[in-house]
Amino acid sequence: MNIGILTGGGDCPGLNAVIRAVVKRGLQLGHEFTGIREGWRGLVEAKTVKLDRGSVSGLLPLGGTILGTSRTNPLKKPEDAEKLFRNLEELKIDALVCIGGDDTLSVASKLHDRGIKTVGVPKTIDNDLSGTDFTFGFDTAVSIVTWALDRLHSTTEAHQRVMVVEVMGRHAGWIAVYGGLAGGADVILIPEQPFDVEEVCNYVRKRREAGKYFSLIVAAEGAYPKEAAGMITKDKTLDSFGHVKLGGVGEFLATEIEKRLGLESRFVVLGHLQRGGTPTAYDRVLATRFGVKAIELLNDGKYGRMVALRGNNILDVSLKEATEKLKTVDLEMLRTAQIFFG
Numbered sequence: 267m268n269i270g271i272l273t274g275g276g277d278c279p280g281l282n283a284v285i286r287a288v289v290k291r292g293l294q295l296g297h298e299f300t301g302i303r304e305g306w307r308g309l310v311e312a313k314t315v316k317l318d319r320g321s322v323s324g325l326l327p328l329g330g331t332i333l334g335t336s337r338t339n340p341l342k343k344p345e346d347a348e349k350l351f352r353n354l355e356e357l358k359i360d361a362l363v364c365i366g367g368d369d370t371l372s373v374a375s376k377l378h379d380r381g382i383k384t385v386g387v388p389k390t391i392d393n394d395l396s397g398t399d400f401t402f403g404f405d406t407a408v409s410i411v412t413w414a415l416d417r418l419h420s421t422t423e424a425h426q427r428v429m430v431v432e433v434m435g436r437h438a439g440w441i442a443v444y445g446g447l448a449g450g451a452d453v454i455l456i457p458e459q460p461f462d463v464e465e466v467c468n469y470v471r472k473r474r475e476a477g478k479y480f481s482l483i484v485a486a487e488g489a490y491p492k493e494a495a496g497m498i499t500k501d502k503t504l505d506s507f508g509h510v511k512l513g514g515v516g517e518f519l520a521t522e523i524e525k526r527l528g529l530e531s532r533f534v535v536l537g538h539l540q541r542g543g544t545p546t547a548y549d550r551v552l553a554t555r556f557g558v559k560a561i562e563l564l565n566d567g568k569y570g571r572m573v574a575l576r577g578n579n580i581l582d583v584s585l586k587e588a589t590e591k592l593k594t595v596d597l598e599m600l601r602t603a604q605i606f607f608g
Contacts, residue, residue, distance in 0.1 A: 275335060295561065366390075405545075431536065453483040
Protein backbone atom coordinates (compact mmCIF):
# COMPACT_ATOMS: atom_id res chain seq x y z
CA MET A 267 0.00 0.00 0.00
CA ASN A 268 0.93 3.63 -0.46
CA ILE A 269 0.31 5.03 3.01
CA GLY A 270 -0.07 8.72 3.78
CA ILE A 271 1.22 10.11 7.07
CA LEU A 272 0.12 13.44 8.54
CA THR A 273 0.58 15.34 11.79
CA GLY A 274 -2.23 17.69 12.81
CA GLY A 275 -2.98 20.21 15.55
CA GLY A 276 -0.33 21.60 17.86
CA ASP A 277 3.21 20.32 17.50
CA CYS A 278 4.39 17.90 20.16
CA PRO A 279 7.70 16.29 21.20
CA GLY A 280 7.76 12.77 19.75
CA LEU A 281 5.97 13.38 16.46
CA ASN A 282 9.10 12.68 14.44
CA ALA A 283 9.74 9.51 16.43
CA VAL A 284 6.30 8.23 15.36
CA ILE A 285 6.96 9.08 11.71
CA ARG A 286 10.31 7.30 11.88
CA ALA A 287 8.79 4.17 13.43
CA VAL A 288 5.89 4.00 10.96
CA VAL A 289 8.16 4.31 7.93
CA LYS A 290 10.91 1.96 9.13
CA ARG A 291 8.49 -0.79 10.14
CA GLY A 292 6.30 -0.19 7.10
CA LEU A 293 9.20 -0.57 4.68
CA GLN A 294 9.95 -3.95 6.27
CA LEU A 295 6.34 -4.92 5.55
CA GLY A 296 6.59 -3.83 1.90
CA HIS A 297 4.67 -0.54 1.99
CA GLU A 298 5.61 2.87 0.59
CA PHE A 299 4.92 6.25 2.16
CA THR A 300 3.74 9.71 1.23
CA GLY A 301 4.25 12.45 3.78
CA ILE A 302 1.40 14.97 3.87
CA ARG A 303 2.59 18.47 4.73
CA GLU A 304 0.77 20.78 7.15
CA GLY A 305 -1.78 18.31 8.47
CA TRP A 306 -5.22 18.08 6.91
CA ARG A 307 -4.56 21.27 4.97
CA GLY A 308 -1.93 19.35 3.03
CA LEU A 309 -4.51 16.87 1.77
CA VAL A 310 -6.80 19.69 0.69
CA GLU A 311 -3.96 21.47 -1.12
CA ALA A 312 -2.07 18.33 -2.27
CA LYS A 313 1.17 19.20 -0.45
CA THR A 314 3.15 15.99 -0.17
CA VAL A 315 6.68 14.61 0.06
CA LYS A 316 8.07 11.12 -0.47
CA LEU A 317 9.19 9.38 2.73
CA ASP A 318 11.84 6.67 2.71
CA ARG A 319 14.52 5.31 5.01
CA GLY A 320 16.86 8.21 4.33
CA SER A 321 14.25 10.89 5.04
CA VAL A 322 13.48 9.49 8.52
CA SER A 323 17.07 8.87 9.56
CA GLY A 324 18.04 10.84 12.68
CA LEU A 325 14.48 11.81 13.62
CA LEU A 326 14.27 10.08 17.01
CA PRO A 327 15.52 13.02 19.17
CA LEU A 328 14.21 15.79 16.92
CA GLY A 329 11.39 18.00 18.23
CA GLY A 330 8.59 19.45 16.12
CA THR A 331 7.51 17.61 12.98
CA ILE A 332 9.29 17.33 9.63
CA LEU A 333 5.89 17.30 7.94
CA GLY A 334 4.64 20.54 9.48
CA THR A 335 1.19 20.90 10.99
CA SER A 336 -1.91 23.09 11.09
CA ARG A 337 -5.25 23.36 12.86
CA THR A 338 -7.38 22.63 9.81
CA ASN A 339 -10.79 21.02 9.62
CA PRO A 340 -11.03 19.69 6.04
CA LEU A 341 -14.68 18.66 6.48
CA LYS A 342 -15.93 22.08 7.54
CA LYS A 343 -16.46 23.24 3.95
CA PRO A 344 -17.93 20.88 1.33
CA GLU A 345 -15.49 22.14 -1.30
CA ASP A 346 -12.50 21.28 0.92
CA ALA A 347 -13.86 17.79 1.59
CA GLU A 348 -14.29 17.29 -2.15
CA LYS A 349 -10.67 18.32 -2.77
CA LEU A 350 -9.47 15.96 -0.03
CA PHE A 351 -11.17 12.91 -1.52
CA ARG A 352 -10.05 13.84 -5.04
CA ASN A 353 -6.43 14.28 -3.92
CA LEU A 354 -6.41 10.95 -2.12
CA GLU A 355 -7.40 9.33 -5.40
CA GLU A 356 -5.02 11.32 -7.58
CA LEU A 357 -2.08 10.79 -5.22
CA LYS A 358 -2.96 7.08 -5.09
CA ILE A 359 -2.91 7.05 -1.29
CA ASP A 360 -4.48 3.81 -0.06
CA ALA A 361 -4.56 4.49 3.70
CA LEU A 362 -3.72 7.14 6.27
CA VAL A 363 -1.79 7.23 9.54
CA CYS A 364 -3.17 10.27 11.32
CA ILE A 365 -1.10 11.56 14.24
CA GLY A 366 -2.94 14.10 16.36
CA GLY A 367 -5.25 14.95 19.20
CA ASP A 368 -9.02 15.01 19.54
CA ASP A 369 -9.66 17.28 16.54
CA THR A 370 -7.31 15.51 14.13
CA LEU A 371 -8.54 12.07 15.12
CA SER A 372 -12.21 13.06 15.01
CA VAL A 373 -11.65 13.87 11.31
CA ALA A 374 -9.90 10.50 10.87
CA SER A 375 -12.91 8.79 12.46
CA LYS A 376 -15.34 10.55 10.11
CA LEU A 377 -13.20 9.67 7.09
CA HIS A 378 -13.21 6.03 8.19
CA ASP A 379 -17.02 6.17 8.27
CA ARG A 380 -16.87 7.38 4.65
CA GLY A 381 -14.71 4.48 3.49
CA ILE A 382 -11.17 5.79 3.95
CA LYS A 383 -8.71 3.41 5.59
CA THR A 384 -7.43 5.31 8.63
CA VAL A 385 -5.49 4.57 11.79
CA GLY A 386 -4.86 7.12 14.53
CA VAL A 387 -1.92 7.81 16.83
CA PRO A 388 -2.81 9.84 19.97
CA LYS A 389 -0.77 13.03 20.27
CA THR A 390 -1.42 15.73 22.83
CA ILE A 391 0.68 17.16 25.61
CA ASP A 392 -2.59 17.70 27.52
CA ASN A 393 -3.02 13.90 27.93
CA ASP A 394 -6.79 14.34 27.52
CA LEU A 395 -7.58 11.66 24.92
CA SER A 396 -9.84 8.84 26.05
CA GLY A 397 -8.81 5.27 25.45
CA THR A 398 -5.14 5.62 26.36
CA ASP A 399 -3.47 5.97 29.74
CA PHE A 400 -0.89 8.41 28.41
CA THR A 401 -0.16 10.26 25.19
CA PHE A 402 3.36 10.94 23.97
CA GLY A 403 4.48 14.52 24.55
CA PHE A 404 2.87 14.69 27.98
CA ASP A 405 5.96 13.47 29.83
CA THR A 406 8.12 16.05 28.05
CA ALA A 407 5.70 18.85 28.89
CA VAL A 408 5.59 17.85 32.56
CA SER A 409 9.40 17.69 32.66
CA ILE A 410 9.61 21.25 31.29
CA VAL A 411 7.04 22.54 33.81
CA THR A 412 8.99 20.89 36.62
CA TRP A 413 12.24 22.40 35.33
CA ALA A 414 10.61 25.84 35.25
CA LEU A 415 9.16 25.53 38.75
CA ASP A 416 12.53 24.49 40.14
CA ARG A 417 14.02 27.71 38.80
CA LEU A 418 11.10 29.94 39.73
CA HIS A 419 11.24 28.57 43.27
CA SER A 420 14.57 30.26 44.04
CA THR A 421 13.74 33.69 42.60
CA THR A 422 10.27 33.69 44.17
CA GLU A 423 11.74 32.85 47.58
CA ALA A 424 14.46 35.48 47.23
CA HIS A 425 11.90 38.24 46.67
CA GLN A 426 9.23 36.75 48.99
CA ARG A 427 6.70 36.96 46.18
CA VAL A 428 3.66 35.08 45.02
CA MET A 429 4.34 33.52 41.60
CA VAL A 430 1.49 32.24 39.43
CA VAL A 431 2.65 29.89 36.69
CA GLU A 432 0.20 29.38 33.80
CA VAL A 433 0.59 26.05 32.00
CA MET A 434 -1.23 24.40 29.12
CA GLY A 435 -4.46 22.49 29.67
CA ARG A 436 -7.61 23.69 27.94
CA HIS A 437 -10.18 21.33 29.42
CA ALA A 438 -8.02 18.96 31.45
CA GLY A 439 -5.43 19.76 34.10
CA TRP A 440 -3.07 16.81 33.77
CA ILE A 441 0.00 18.96 33.11
CA ALA A 442 -0.84 21.26 36.02
CA VAL A 443 -1.35 18.38 38.46
CA TYR A 444 1.68 16.31 37.48
CA GLY A 445 3.96 19.31 36.96
CA GLY A 446 2.72 21.03 40.11
CA LEU A 447 3.24 17.93 42.24
CA ALA A 448 6.72 17.33 40.82
CA GLY A 449 7.68 21.00 41.21
CA GLY A 450 6.34 21.46 44.74
CA ALA A 451 3.57 23.94 43.94
CA ASP A 452 1.60 25.33 46.88
CA VAL A 453 -1.67 25.53 44.94
CA ILE A 454 -2.76 23.79 41.73
CA LEU A 455 -5.78 25.00 39.76
CA ILE A 456 -7.39 22.98 36.97
CA PRO A 457 -10.38 23.30 34.61
CA GLU A 458 -12.16 20.33 36.18
CA GLN A 459 -12.74 22.23 39.41
CA PRO A 460 -13.50 26.01 39.27
CA PHE A 461 -11.57 27.83 41.98
CA ASP A 462 -12.55 30.36 44.61
CA VAL A 463 -10.18 33.36 44.53
CA GLU A 464 -10.64 34.01 48.24
CA GLU A 465 -9.83 30.39 49.03
CA VAL A 466 -6.60 30.67 47.03
CA CYS A 467 -5.77 33.83 48.98
CA ASN A 468 -6.38 31.91 52.21
CA TYR A 469 -3.86 29.25 51.17
CA VAL A 470 -1.30 32.00 50.56
CA ARG A 471 -2.16 33.70 53.84
CA LYS A 472 -1.82 30.47 55.84
CA ARG A 473 1.57 29.81 54.29
CA ARG A 474 2.76 33.26 55.43
CA GLU A 475 1.43 32.69 58.92
CA ALA A 476 3.40 29.44 59.03
CA GLY A 477 6.60 31.37 58.30
CA LYS A 478 6.92 30.55 54.57
CA TYR A 479 7.13 33.93 52.85
CA PHE A 480 6.67 32.92 49.22
CA SER A 481 4.14 30.92 47.21
CA LEU A 482 4.15 29.05 43.90
CA ILE A 483 0.76 28.60 42.24
CA VAL A 484 0.27 26.50 39.11
CA ALA A 485 -2.83 27.19 37.00
CA ALA A 486 -3.90 25.37 33.85
CA GLU A 487 -4.84 27.84 31.11
CA GLY A 488 -8.42 26.54 31.22
CA ALA A 489 -8.84 27.05 34.98
CA TYR A 490 -11.38 29.70 35.91
CA PRO A 491 -12.91 31.25 39.05
CA LYS A 492 -16.33 30.14 40.27
CA GLU A 493 -17.76 33.62 39.84
CA ALA A 494 -16.76 33.80 36.16
CA ALA A 495 -19.03 32.76 33.30
CA GLY A 496 -16.36 30.44 31.93
CA MET A 497 -12.75 30.18 30.85
CA ILE A 498 -10.62 33.31 30.63
CA THR A 499 -9.70 34.25 27.05
CA LYS A 500 -7.49 36.78 25.34
CA ASP A 501 -9.97 37.33 22.52
CA LYS A 502 -13.06 35.71 21.01
CA THR A 503 -11.58 34.45 17.73
CA LEU A 504 -12.15 30.78 16.90
CA ASP A 505 -10.02 28.23 15.09
CA SER A 506 -11.49 25.92 12.42
CA PHE A 507 -12.66 23.49 15.10
CA GLY A 508 -14.45 26.23 17.06
CA HIS A 509 -11.94 26.63 19.89
CA VAL A 510 -11.29 30.03 21.47
CA LYS A 511 -7.76 31.24 22.24
CA LEU A 512 -7.18 30.78 25.96
CA GLY A 513 -4.81 32.74 28.18
CA GLY A 514 -4.94 35.22 30.99
CA VAL A 515 -5.75 33.20 34.12
CA GLY A 516 -2.21 33.70 35.44
CA GLU A 517 -2.36 37.46 35.06
CA PHE A 518 -5.89 37.58 36.49
CA LEU A 519 -4.97 35.59 39.58
CA ALA A 520 -1.71 37.45 40.30
CA THR A 521 -3.58 40.76 40.09
CA GLU A 522 -6.33 39.56 42.43
CA ILE A 523 -3.90 38.19 45.02
CA GLU A 524 -1.87 41.40 45.09
CA LYS A 525 -5.04 43.48 45.37
CA ARG A 526 -6.60 41.40 48.15
CA LEU A 527 -3.48 40.57 50.20
CA GLY A 528 -1.14 43.43 49.40
CA LEU A 529 1.61 40.94 48.51
CA GLU A 530 3.91 41.43 45.54
CA SER A 531 2.70 38.94 42.91
CA ARG A 532 3.97 37.99 39.47
CA PHE A 533 2.84 35.61 36.74
CA VAL A 534 4.70 33.54 34.16
CA VAL A 535 3.10 31.96 31.08
CA LEU A 536 5.14 28.94 29.98
CA GLY A 537 3.18 28.65 26.73
CA HIS A 538 4.90 26.98 23.82
CA LEU A 539 8.02 26.17 25.84
CA GLN A 540 6.07 23.14 27.01
CA ARG A 541 5.70 21.64 23.56
CA GLY A 542 9.05 22.61 22.04
CA GLY A 543 12.43 20.90 21.99
CA THR A 544 13.55 17.31 22.21
CA PRO A 545 11.29 14.60 23.65
CA THR A 546 12.18 12.79 26.86
CA ALA A 547 13.38 9.19 26.73
CA TYR A 548 9.93 8.04 27.86
CA ASP A 549 8.19 9.91 25.03
CA ARG A 550 10.68 8.64 22.44
CA VAL A 551 9.98 5.05 23.46
CA LEU A 552 6.19 5.52 23.66
CA ALA A 553 6.07 7.30 20.30
CA THR A 554 8.13 4.52 18.72
CA ARG A 555 5.86 1.82 20.13
CA PHE A 556 2.79 3.71 18.92
CA GLY A 557 4.26 4.09 15.42
CA VAL A 558 5.08 0.40 15.09
CA LYS A 559 1.61 -0.61 16.28
CA ALA A 560 -0.10 1.86 13.91
CA ILE A 561 1.50 0.51 10.74
CA GLU A 562 0.92 -3.08 11.86
CA LEU A 563 -2.78 -2.31 12.31
CA LEU A 564 -2.99 -1.04 8.73
CA ASN A 565 -0.99 -4.01 7.51
CA ASP A 566 -3.48 -6.34 9.21
CA GLY A 567 -6.50 -4.53 7.78
CA LYS A 568 -7.66 -3.12 11.13
CA TYR A 569 -8.96 0.29 10.10
CA GLY A 570 -10.74 2.96 12.11
CA ARG A 571 -8.59 2.20 15.14
CA MET A 572 -6.33 4.24 17.43
CA VAL A 573 -3.25 2.86 19.14
CA ALA A 574 -3.36 3.15 22.92
CA LEU A 575 -1.33 2.53 26.06
CA ARG A 576 -3.04 0.46 28.76
CA GLY A 577 -0.75 -0.32 31.67
CA ASN A 578 2.46 -1.17 29.82
CA ASN A 579 0.73 -2.75 26.84
CA ILE A 580 0.13 -1.16 23.44
CA LEU A 581 -3.41 -1.99 22.35
CA ASP A 582 -5.94 -0.45 19.98
CA VAL A 583 -9.36 1.12 20.45
CA SER A 584 -11.88 2.50 17.99
CA LEU A 585 -11.34 6.06 16.82
CA LYS A 586 -14.94 6.80 17.73
CA GLU A 587 -14.41 5.63 21.33
CA ALA A 588 -11.17 7.57 21.60
CA THR A 589 -12.68 10.89 20.48
CA GLU A 590 -16.20 10.85 21.90
CA LYS A 591 -15.20 12.38 25.25
CA LEU A 592 -12.22 14.03 26.94
CA LYS A 593 -10.19 12.30 29.63
CA THR A 594 -10.17 14.61 32.63
CA VAL A 595 -8.09 14.48 35.81
CA ASP A 596 -9.35 11.84 38.21
CA LEU A 597 -10.35 12.99 41.69
CA GLU A 598 -7.75 10.83 43.42
CA MET A 599 -4.91 12.69 41.67
CA LEU A 600 -6.47 16.00 42.65
CA ARG A 601 -6.89 14.84 46.25
CA THR A 602 -3.22 13.92 46.42
CA ALA A 603 -2.26 17.36 45.12
CA GLN A 604 -4.54 19.14 47.61
CA ILE A 605 -2.71 17.54 50.55
CA PHE A 606 0.15 19.94 49.84
CA PHE A 607 -1.85 23.14 49.30
CA GLY A 608 -0.84 26.11 51.39
